[in-house]
Amino acid sequence: MKRFIKPIALMLVVLMVGVIAAACGNSGSGAKVSVGIVLPTKDEPRWVQDEQRFKDALSGTKYTTEILFSQGSSAKEKENVETLINKGIQVLIICPHDGAAAAAAVEAAKKEGITVIAYDRLITNTDAVDYYVTFDSLAVGAAQAQYLVDNAQGTGVPLYLYAGAASDNNAFLFFEGAWKVLQPKIADGTFKIANSSEAEALKGTAELTRDQLGAIIGQVTTNWDPNEAKNKAQTHLTAAPADMKGNVAILAPNDGTARSIADVFGTDSAVTSYLVTGQDAEKASIQYIIDGKQSMTVFKDVRTLVKDAMGMAVSILDGNTPETTGSYNNGTIDVKAKQTDVIVVDKNNVKAELIDSGYYEASEFTGL
Numbered sequence: 472m473k474r475f476i477k478p479i480a481l482m483l484v485v486l487m488v489g490v491i492a493a494a495c496g497n498s499g500s501g502a503k504v505s506v507g508i509v510l511p512t513k514d515e516p517r518w519v520q521d522e523q524r525f526k527d528a529l530s531g532t533k534y535t536t537e538i539l540f541s542q543g544s545s546a547k548e549k550e551n552v553e554t555l556i557n558k559g560i561q562v563l564i565i566c567p568h569d570g571a572a573a574a575a576a577v578e579a580a581k582k583e584g585i586t587v588i589a590y591d592r593l594i595t596n597t598d599a600v601d602y603y604v605t606f607d608s609l610a611v612g613a614a615q616a617q618y619l620v621d622n623a624q625g626t627g628v629p630l631y632l633y634a635g636a637a638s639d640n641n642a643f644l645f646f647e648g649a650w651k652v653l654q655p656k657i658a659d660g661t662f663k664i665a666n667s668s669e670a671e672a673l674k675g676t677a678e679l680t681r682d683q684l685g686a687i688i689g690q691v692t693t694n695w696d697p698n699e700a701k702n703k704a705q706t707h708l709t710a711a712p713a714d715m716k717g718n719v720a721i722l723a724p725n726d727g728t729a730r731s732i733a734d735v736f737g738t739d740s741a742v743t744s745y746l747v748t749g750q751d752a753e754k755a756s757i758q759y760i761i762d763g764k765q766s767m768t769v770f771k772d773v774r775t776l777v778k779d780a781m782g783m784a785v786s787i788l789d790g791n792t793p794e795t796t797g798s799y800n801n802g803t804i805d806v807k808a809k810q811t812d813v814i815v816v817d818k819n820n821v822k823a824e825l826i827d828s829g830y831y832e833a834s835e836f837t838g839l
Contacts, residue, residue: 505534506784507555508590509548509565509576513540515727517751518566521773525564528781534788545572552576556583562784564604566590569638570801574599586787589806590780593640596802603799603808604780606771608641612648614815615748618767619720620656622746629715630662631707632670633732634688635724636695640801642724643684645750649722650679665715666707667691693728700728704735708742716741723747726756726768733764752816752825754835760818761838767817770824775811783809 508525510518522538529536537555541548548568555563556579563580565587567573574597577587581599589603619630630653635642656662657674664671669686673679679687693700700723708716719742723729729749736745749756750769759765783793795807816824826833833839 503535503559504537504555505560505788506536506562506564506781507552507558507560508536508538509551509555509563510538510540511548511566511568511592512543514542516753517773521566521777524774524777525781528777529785532785534785541568543568545569545576548573549576549579552580556580556585560585562586562588562787564588564590564780564784565594567592567594570595570640571638586784588780588783591641591776593799593801593806595640598804600801600804600806602783602793602795603806604776604783605799605808605810606776606813607810608644609648609651611750611769611771611813612645612650613652614648614769614813615645615722615750615767616649616652618748618815618817619722619746620652620661622766623656623661623720624718626660627714628662629665629711629717629719630657631665631704631719631721631732632667632687632691633693633700633703633721633723633728634691635693637685637688637692639695642688642692642695643681645724646684646688647679650684651677653722662720663715665711665719693724695725695728697727697731701731701735704732708735708739713741716743718744719746721745721747723749725749726751726753726765729765729768730756730759733759737764750813752830754831757816757821757825757831758836758838760816760821761836763818767815770814770816770830771811772814772830774830779809779811 512518539551541551545568563585570593573594577594578597578599580587586601587599589600593603594600634646654677667687667690669690673683721732723732726749729747733747736742746766748767749765752768752770756765756768786793796810797808798805799808814824825831
């Protein structure tokens with residue numbers, strides 16, 4: 472009997488050490504997470520950059536974070552939120568793939584007493600959103616449109632309109648902001664609409680309803696997809712008569728779609744020149760701007776947006792009320808918001824705004 476005691480005791484000790492080591496090594500299983508972050512996809516450079524910036528923003532504090540990606544799936548997004556709820560988060564920062572579909576996910580978080588911060592894109596038709604951290608989306612669209620107005624030459628300039636995804640509330644805000652600037656110039660003949668019968672029918676209407684915006688966006692949506700943008704641009708140019716070519720202006724919603732659309736217009740021999748807008752100051756688009764292939768981008772300094780979002784989360788965790796600068800109606804409630812300014816960047820100020828500010832390194836580009 473005695474000779475079995477030592478081996479059994481030794482086995483028990485080994486098992487206990489193994490259990491303890493496993494518990495210590497797996498921080499995700501038992502460790503509480505303070506701030507849960509859900510981002511829409513890892514397939515776009517913007518969101519990968521945000522991931523690292525969120526991690527950096529929380530370093531040096533007593534709080535912890537976990538960041539999950541939804542990969543363009545609302546079902547995966549809801550699953551991610553449930554995973555983070557189970558890890559004991561107190562604050563959820565979420566950039567929804569689909570603003571309306573995300574309502575169910577944040578309602579589940581709200582039921583658990585979690586404070587919900589919509590990040591960059593508003594979550595709609597729910598009262599389960601506490602705060603919204605955003606760039607001024609109306610100002611983004613207005614800046615894009617104003618660039619076209621300021622740089623278009625003459626009258627009767629063909630205007631090609633493109634928009635983001637109809638599932639993204641920001642796409643509506645961007646287009647609404649642009650329309651308010653463009654519509655008077657369409658009405659006075661500076662621009663003529665080249666690729667949207669819905670926009671043509673509404674060219675005399677300064678203030679568009681949500682349904683009217685949706686009708687135009689439905690025709691010219693890129694779904695934020697460069698390939699879809701390319702295909703639409705090719706279709707539009709193939710169908711365009713001669714008087715819709717020459718010197719043209721293009722409202723492109725972001726940098727990824729801008730580059731695809733620019734590539735198409737740049738290879739049409741009947742297009743003499745083009746102005747094309749963008750946003751996000753993606754590295755590839757900065758090179759396009761330097762090379763004269765993209766006209767401008769709206770620089771939304773994500774460093775500031777991340778800092779604002781994480782600052783708001785820390786304020787909540789510390790038991791304080793976060794600072795806000797405005798509000799947005801999401802269809803159910805007015806959501807308190809912290810707005811971050813945007814900057815127009817073109818060839819003239821690209822070095823000052825993006826290189827001298829430390830956002831990018833000069834060595835990352837040619838032709839500066």
